Amino acid sequence: MPPPADIVKVAIEWPGAFPKLMEIDQKKPLSSIIKEVCDGSGMNYQIIINLFLEH
Secondary structure, rough: OHHHHHEEEEEOOOOOOOEEEEEEEOOOHHHHHHHHHHHHOOOHHHHHHHHHOOO
């Protein structure tokens, strides 16, 4: 059975860490996806949200 079309695998890299392969549910709100990525990498969620809002 093929995987759902709204689930994608994404490689995420950040300085000083190994790349991480995550499954992202495209039906979730972007803020929820960013929080999952930050929780998995130890990054500060609010700093990342502020960076997104600036650009």
